[in-house]
Amino acid sequence: MSATQGGPYERAHRPGRPEGAPAADRRSAIRQAALRLFASQGYRSTTMTDIGAAVGIRGPSLYKHVASKHELLAEIMIGTMDQLIADNAAAVAGTDDVREQLRRSAEAHIRYHARHRLEAFVGNREIGSLEQADQDRVLGRRSDYERRFRELIERGVAEGAFRVQSARIASYSILDMGIGVASWFHEGGEFSVDQLAYQYGDIALRVVGVRPPGPVHEGHDAPGA
Numbered sequence: 001m002s003a004t005q006g007g008p009y010e011r012a013h014r015p016g017r018p019e020g021a022p023a024a025d026r027r028s029a030i031r032q033a034a035l036r037l038f039a040s041q042g043y044r045s046t047t048m049t050d051i052g053a054a055v056g057i058r059g060p061s062l063y064k065h066v067a068s069k070h071e072l073l074a075e076i077m078i079g080t081m082d083q084l085i086a087d088n089a090a091a092v093a094g095t096d097d098v099r100e101q102l103r104r105s106a107e108a109h110i111r112y113h114a115r116h117r118l119e120a121f122v123g124n125r126e127i128g129s130l131e132q133a134d135q136d137r138v139l140g141r142r143s144d145y146e147r148r149f150r151e152l153i154e155r156g157v158a159e160g161a162f163r164v165q166s167a168r169i170a171s172y173s174i175l176d177m178g179i180g181v182a183s184w185f186h187e188g189g190e191f192s193v194d195q196l197a198y199q200y201g202d203i204a205l206r207v208v209g210v211r212p213p214g215p216v217h218e219g220h221d222a223p224g225a
Contacts, residue, residue: 027065029055034072039118043073043129073126074134080119081141084112088148098156099210105149106174106204107197113178113185114193120182146171153208163209174204 033054037046048069052062066072091104113120127135149171156162164170177200185196205211 026055026057030057030062030065031072031075034069035076035118035122038073038076038122038126043069043122043126070129070131070134073122074130074137076119077123077126077130077138078134078141080116080123081138081145083116084109085141085145085148087112088145092148092152098152098159098161099205102149102152102156102162102204102208103201105152106177107201109175109178110181110197110200111193113182114196117182117185120179124179124182146175149174156208161210164207170207173207177203 030051034046034051037050037054041050046069048062049059051069051072052058057065087108088105091108092101095101095104123138127138130138150167153162153164153167153170157164157167162170181196181200185191185193187193191199
């Protein structure tokens with residue numbers, strides 16, 4: 001996935017919070033600085049000195065808040081997957097209609113990737129930089145997340161609502177939409193996040209052989225947005 005003009009990778013160095021800020025705020029600032037640096041110059045090219053400089057914390061003081069840059073990378077990537085899984089669980093709650101559940105799942109997937117582009121970029125590129133134990137944790141969560149889509153599609157096929165030759169390929173196709181959105185979407189463009197999510201919800205339904213009723217006109221809010 002490559003950065004685009006005006007994308008999220010161009011401002012890696014932003015003023016951090018002062019060393020006197022509350023510990024929780026400093027930890028959050030360090031994590032965000034690491035995320036920006038990992039996205040802009042890569043995990044292996046980023047040093048703890050770089051991260052400390054980005055938040056205005058010098059040398060050894062940084063280690064009062066975080067043990068290593070690997071800890072930060074693992075926290076970012078595991079946190080990303082935990083949030084995606086939580087968003088998916090919330091999306092399917094409240095309805096038993098398999099079509100609506102798939103639409104809501106796809107919309108939640110797109111919303112996350114549109115709003116967390118750096119996390120998506122780092123997660124996609126840096127999986128090989130994780131130590132084995134944390135890599136296994138991330139990959140396990142990825143498998144769980146994909147399985148949620150696949151089992152939903154399989155249920156739709158069993159109920160006669162969906163028509164696909166391979167539920168796995170269909171689930172991969174829908175998940176890949178999020179990576180694509182993270183590479184080009186930016187706030188203030190042609191579509192709002194909600195408009196984008198609704199249109200991708202339509203596309204997800206088409207992937208599984210459902211033609212959604214009625215178009216959503218460009219430039220107008222999607223129903224329920």
